[in-house]
Every structure is written in structure tokens, then in C-alpha cells.
Amino acid sequence: MGEEVPASALELQQLQRELVRKLLAAVSEEPGAEWADEDVCARYLVARNNRLDKATTMLKETLRWRHSFGVSKLGERHAVIRTESETGKLRVSDSVDRAGRPVLVMTPRAENTSDHDGQILNLVYHLERATGGRGPVDGAADGKLVTVIDFKGWSLRNAAPMKTSRATLSILQNHYPERLHRFLLLNVPTLFTVLWNAMNPFIDPVTRAKIVFVTGSAEQQQAALRECFDLAQLEEGLGGLAPLHWDPAAYFARDAELASAGAGAAVPASARTAAAS
The missing domain is CATH 3.40.525.10 (CRAL-TRIO lipid binding domain)
Known part of the structure; x- marks a missing residue:
């Protein structure tokens, strides 16, 4: 039996907020995790069709890339x-x-x-x-x-x-x-x-x-x-x-x-x- 479809826009919003909360928690131990606020998490979820597992993988890879690239220190390479x-x-x-x-x-x-x-x-x-x-x-x-x-x-x-x-x-x-x-x-x-x-x-x-x-x-x-x-x-x-x-x-x-x-x-x-x- 398939998953029940949310009956209202309110339920969809609640589901989205819950997914964002879970994604925030999933990446909280990554370097530079403070960059990943609710807006960031929402974009990554949309990019992966609200698949939490795929959005988590994608966002973790971005946080690691930003850390290794030194995005927060671009001014040092001015x-x-x-x-x-x-x-x-x-x-x-x-x-x-x-x-x-x-x-x-x-x-x-x-x-x-x-x-x-x-x-x-x-x-x-x-x-x-x-x-x-x-x-x-x-x-x-x-x-x-x-x-x-x-x-x-x-x-x-x-x-x-x-x-x-x-x-x-x-x-x-x-x-x-x-x-x-x-x-x-x-x-x-x-x-x-x-x-x-x-x-x-x-x-x-x-x-x-x-x-x-x-x-x-x-x-x-x-x-x-x-x-x-x-x-x-x-x-x-x-x-x-x-x-x-x-x-x-x-x-x-x-x-x-x-x-x-x-x-x-x-x-x-x-x-x-x-x-x-």
C-alpha cells in the first residue's frame, strides 16, 4: 500500500518543515554546518525531489567541498x-x-x-x-x-x-x-x-x-x-x-x-x- 498523500497545503508545509529539520540534524556534524540554514536545506531538498537520503548526501558533499575549497576564506585569495x-x-x-x-x-x-x-x-x-x-x-x-x-x-x-x-x-x-x-x-x-x-x-x-x-x-x-x-x-x-x-x-x-x-x-x-x- 502506498504512502498517504497529504490532504492540504498545510500538511505539505508541515512535511517540508519536518524534512528541513531532519536535514539540518543529518549534516550538523559536518565542517561548516552553520552555513546550512533552513533556506539552504530547502533548496537541497527541492533539488532531490524531497528525498531526504539524497538531499543529505548532496548537502554533505557540498559542505565538504566548501570546506576543502576554502569558500569562507576567499578574501585571502583576493x-x-x-x-x-x-x-x-x-x-x-x-x-x-x-x-x-x-x-x-x-x-x-x-x-x-x-x-x-x-x-x-x-x-x-x-x-x-x-x-x-x-x-x-x-x-x-x-x-x-x-x-x-x-x-x-x-x-x-x-x-x-x-x-x-x-x-x-x-x-x-x-x-x-x-x-x-x-x-x-x-x-x-x-x-x-x-x-x-x-x-x-x-x-x-x-x-x-x-x-x-x-x-x-x-x-x-x-x-x-x-x-x-x-x-x-x-x-x-x-x-x-x-x-x-x-x-x-x-x-x-x-x-x-x-x-x-x-x-x-x-x-x-x-x-x-x-x-x-
Whole structure:
């Protein structure tokens, strides 16, 4: 005989709270367990269809990864992050989507290093900066973000190695579950489809469903962007109307505050977004 289906939304909420409580207890002895608050546990449960055993395994693996990677000590590697970020190739935009979600922008043409470890460090820093480290971000009740990759000027010369691409996917899927609202790919060159076909088998089906190739005529592309953004507030380089003046010094002006607070703590909106003017 199957399990009884909860009869009301209240019962579902009670069941969810109980699962969160059990997950909190299950990971309480892991390093950095204080990071795993109720919001974190809820996301991991959703990512594993409320299967407590699978959510426990996933969250334990994340806590161990965060500890070994040194996520709470990213400020100690600030110099590497600054070098990687000098060109603005990966940054949290001043733009937000229509629901107030942060926008993480990648511009591969601005690649300035070939250091795999440095690039992954930069990725994790910006994921923490975009998400506030743990709970829902300011202005977005669901705690998710939008990622935009602009392939204008992309070539094999500045393409990420397969090792780095796979590591990026692994981190996003395994350690930042239920964070991605939408993944927009702009100005995609034909050559990229070869790499895409190689990467496709490694992409989780849920993640794949959130990936949008923005193609077609200029009007069609603008229509696709308009679904996500108020174009008056979107960076002009991404198809919007808002000017962008990249200034790495201004962007990192609050890093002392971030370092003292620790990457695992909630990051204020003023520190997450670029101080471009």
C-alpha cells in the first residue's frame, strides 16, 4: 500500500518543515554546518525531489567541498580574484531581471588568463557575490539568479578548456542547486555548437531546460530578452539601453567589508553589484 498523500497545503508545509529539520540534524556534524540554514536545506531538498537520503548526501558533499575549497576564506585569495576579474569577463551586473534577480554576466572574449584554478576561484567568488552566500538575495524572493553569456568575439583562442567547463558545470549543479532561474546565451557562433554537443551529456536535464539560445532576427532577440528584463535597465552590450562603464576598482571597493564578513555570510546588495557610473 502506498504512502498517504497529504490532504492540504498545510500538511505539505508541515512535511517540508519536518524534512528541513531532519536535514539540518543529518549534516550538523559536518565542517561548516552553520552555513546550512533552513533556506539552504530547502533548496537541497527541492533539488532531490524531497528525498531526504539524497538531499543529505548532496548537502554533505557540498559542505565538504566548501570546506576543502576554502569558500569562507576567499578574501585571502583576493589578489588572484582581482587578476582574473580585471577585464570584467565575469561579473555581477548592475542590471537585474524583472523579478529583481541578480544577473551574472560572462564575456569570454575578455578572457585574460589560462589559469584553471584561478578561473574556478573567480567563478566561486562571483557565485557567492551574486547569491549572497546562502539565503535569498535582496529583491528576489526565490533566491535565484540569471546568467548571461555573451559570445560576441568568442573564438577557440579564448574558449575555456573542457576541464574548466566541466568543473564549472559540476560546481553549478552540485553545489549551487536551485540557484539558476535562466541561462541566456547571446551571439552564439556556429563553432560553439561543436563544444555544446560535447558538453550536453554532462548537463542535468533540469538545468538544460533553463538554457535559452537567444537567436533569430534583432526583433526576435529583443523579444526574448524583454521576457526577462526591462531593456531600459539592461546593459547596452547585452541588448539593453543602460550604459556600462567597467571599473574594477569601483567593483571591488567593498572587498574589505566582504573579507571581514566572510563569504559564507549574506552579502549586501551594495557589495554584490558593480559600482559603475
